[in-house]
Amino acid sequence: MLTLGNYLIVSGLLFAIGLGGVLLRRNILVIFMGLELMLNAANLSLVAFARHGATAVGLPDYNAQVLVFFIITVAAAEVAVGLAIIVALYRQRQTAHVEDLNQLKF
Template sequence: MHLVYPVVLSALLFCTGLYGVLARRNAILVLMSVELMLNAVNLNLVAFDVWLSKAAAETLHSGQALTLFTIAIAAAEIGIGLAIVLAVHRNRGTSDIDRLRDTAEGPESDGPDSGAPAAEKAEATT
């Protein structure tokens, strides 16, 4: 098999995930896009491992071992990420990352958006 097929598919999937991370509003959809990017990296690792395990002499099968590690870390990441999103949704009533602007800097911090979240935060911390 030509090596270009899996590598190009991996690049396209990575950029799809990149678009999702940048364009989505719901935090859970952003997490889904992060999963897409991690899967693209996994496909790259597997393709290069299969190529090098035949082309080179001894490669320790590092690509497939790293793929397993990436899958495990992605599972841990999605668990922690969802717990954080649920905690934010509980405290704020939203999982819309455009509205979570407490630590934002610049002129937007004095905009009309800043009053309500500050009050919510004060209420949530009492």
């Protein structure tokens, strides 16, 4: 039988993998995919806690699921804006490699 701890560990490992993508990769699109993985890890732990905190009448905690719904919506908006920024950046610089974007570096 799966417990809350199993889901929390999977969610944390997913977050760690996303963080690894953000820290280790140099392609700006793959960094973005790492961000998506981290958002999904947060969603997974929220849904696991919703199932864990089921009420006395045997319903899952719908507040958490509504929060997950909001997170998914905000993530979709964030992806659209972020990708538009990446495209604008690529038009200016012809690169998607973060080490070539050092204009603001002191």
